[in-house]
Amino acid sequence: DTEVTQTPKHLVMGMTNKKSLKCEQHMGHRAMYWYKQKAKKPPELMFVYSYEKLSINESVPSRFSPECPNSSLLNLHLHALQPEDSALYLCASSPRRGGNTGELFFGEGSRLTVL
Amino acid sequence: AQSVTQLDSQVPVFEEAPVELRCNYSSSVSVYLFWYVQYPNQGLQLLLKYLSGSTLVESINGFEAEFNKSQTSFHLRKPSVHISDTAEYFCAVSAGRTSYDKVIFGPGTSLSVIP
Numbered sequence A: 001d002t003e004v005t006q007t008p009k010h011l012v013m014g015m016t017n018k019k020s021l022k023c024e025q026h027m028g029h030r031a032m033y034w035y036k037q038k039a040k041k042p043p044e045l046m047f048v049y050s051y052e053k054l055s056i057n058e059s060v061p062s063r064f065s066p067e068c069p070n071s072s073l074l075n076l077h078l079h080a081l082q083p084e085d086s087a088l089y090l091c092a093s094s095p096r097r098g099g100n101t102g103e104l105f106f107g108e109g110s111r112l113t114v115l
Numbered sequence B: 001a002q003s004v005t006q007l008d009s010q011v012p013v014f015e016e017a018p019v020e021l022r023c024n025y026s027s028s029v030s031v032y033l034f035w036y037v038q039y040p041n042q043g044l045q046l047l048l049k050y051l052s053g054s055t056l057v058e059s060i061n062g063f064e065a066e067f068n069k070s071q072t073s074f075h076l077r078k079p080s081v082h083i084s085d086t087a088e089y090f091c092a093v094s095a096g097r098t099s100y101d102k103v104i105f106g107p108g109t110s111l112s113v114i115p
Helices: none
Strands: A004-007 A010-013 A018-025 A031-037 A044-050 A053-057 A064-070 A073-079 A087-094 A110-114 B003-005 B010-014 B019-021 B024-026 B032-038 B044-050 B056-058 B064-068 B073-078 B087-094 B103-105 B109-114
Touching (some): A004 A087, A010 A018, A018 A031, A031 A073, A044 A064, A044 A073, A053 A064, B003 B087, B024 B073, B032 B064, B032 B073, B044 B056, B044 B064, B044 B073, B073 B087
Parallel strands (some): A010 A110, B010 B109
Antiparallel strands (some): A018 A073, A031 A044, A031 A087, A044 A053, A064 A073, A087 A110, B003 B024, B019 B073, B032 B044, B056 B064, B064 B073, B087 B103, B087 B109
């Protein structure tokens, strides 16, 4: 069983909807990540939070809005998405920044379909 | 900057046969190397990692990889595959020190084990 929990597992939304993806970890990790993965492709980094502060934004469109309410939770707010945003969204965590070895712990993902 | 190449996008192999999945990387600094596995409809799991020390690293399920600095390679091997090894395998690199948060994934190799 994964120690990074993502909800919902599946989400279908229209282009005018507002929805959120949630991620939770209780391993005491201080860095959390959002990745986007298209079919048969590697994960692409979107955002990194370190100690609850946004440290990396990989030029992601503003229709994706991350939020880190506390060290255990990570949200991804979605608004006015496009069909090409349909993908598997993966949350990951790692022990800490500045001392990491790049080892990531992934959740099982939220599969998003935009109609 | 770092990059990762996986020369084989698909590798079919018969059950109980040996397999090698190739990975090459480029980096101007020392790196940490990883193999992640993604089973169908799941997130990624760390399979094994090279941080330092012995260049041969092993996983609990029979995979091994050898770090070869002169050839900038980190090939993954298993002497006898099982049906359950069917999955997508991603080689990854992290530069460490200043880039702990950023893990670069290769394009992936799809391993199909044939009964």
